[in-house]
Amino acid sequence: GAVVSQHPSWVICKSGTSVKIECRSLDFQATTMFWYRQFPKQSLMLMATSNEGSKATYEQGVEKDKFLINHASLTLSTLTVTSAHPEDSSFYICSVVGNRDIEFFGPGTRLTVL
Amino acid sequence: QKEVEQDPGPLSVPEGAIVSLNCTYSNSAFQYFMWYRQYSRKGPELLMYTYSSGNKEDGRFTAQVDKSSKYISLFIRDSQPSDSATYLCASNKAAGNKLTFGGGTRVLVKP
Numbered sequence A: 001g002a003v004v005s006q007h008p009s010w011v012i013c014k015s016g017t018s019v020k021i022e023c024r025s026l027d028f029q030a031t032t033m034f035w036y037r038q039f040p041k042q043s044l045m046l047m048a049t050s051n052e053g054s055k056a057t058y059e060q061g062v063e064k065d066k067f068l069i070n071h072a073s074l075t076l077s078t079l080t081v082t083s084a085h086p087e088d089s090s091f092y093i094c095s096v097v098g099n100r101d102i103e104f105f106g107p108g109t110r111l112t113v114l
Numbered sequence B: 001q002k003e004v005e006q007d008p009g010p011l012s013v014p015e016g017a018i019v020s021l022n023c024t025y026s027n028s029a030f031q032y033f034m035w036y037r038q039y040s041r042k043g044p045e046l047l048m049y050t051y052s053s054g055n056k057e058d059g060r061f062t063a064q065v066d067k068s069s070k071y072i073s074l075f076i077r078d079s080q081p082s083d084s085a086t087y088l089c090a091s092n093k094a095a096g097n098k099l100t101f102g103g104g105t106r107v108l109v110k111p
Helices: none
Strands: A004-007 A010-013 A019-025 A032-038 A045-051 A067-073 A076-081 A090-097 A103-105 A109-113 B004-006 B011-014 B019-025 B032-038 B045-051 B054-058 B061-066 B071-076 B085-092 B105-110
Touching: A004 A090, A010 A019, A019 A032, A019 A090, A019 A109, A032 A067, A032 A076, A045 A067, A076 A090, A103 B045, B004 B085, B011 B019, B019 B085, B019 B105, B032 B061, B032 B071, B045 B054, B045 B061, B071 B085
Parallel strands: A010 A109, B011 B105
Antiparallel strands: A004 A019, A019 A076, A032 A045, A032 A090, A067 A076, A090 A103, A090 A109, B004 B019, B019 B071, B032 B045, B032 B085, B054 B061, B061 B071, B085 B105
């Protein structure tokens, strides 16, 4: 499989500030990572596909200038929420396409924007 | 209509009972089928992974896929309170492609 970590696990920020979330593949070199957000009692919503060394592919309706994704290495992808607002408060989860092309998820990052 | 449909529950069962979960899907191009378990405020954890139609068993878990009826099932035998979680089915067209998730079924196993 693949072991995935996220940092931080919980972040609280003021409205208008930017927040960076890290996703690391600890035991697998991942060409492809995904970023999701999840609101309470809802399923996962794919935000973007992150490919190492190239620009991320965003899902329809996701603002690429607001949610900046950088996949600079085979073990690290970052999601930066720029100028965060209370409506951006959510649970952000990354995943890694690991062995046998199976998707493995990180533990998630809870973002609260005041 | 969503591509993958799943009853949201909650599904409440007594400890030791069999938990029966299912999903239906509409896209006949789906080839790979997964079940994930998600505890509150945690990331999803892979339980079962199957390709095309058939059954797969792993410990207390059995996954079934019937492509002719576009029906996916997960059975949990000898359920435990620790099985209380949300179960998500997911499918994709090719290995490594983005997944399409069902809405998740919340399961409560009462001691």
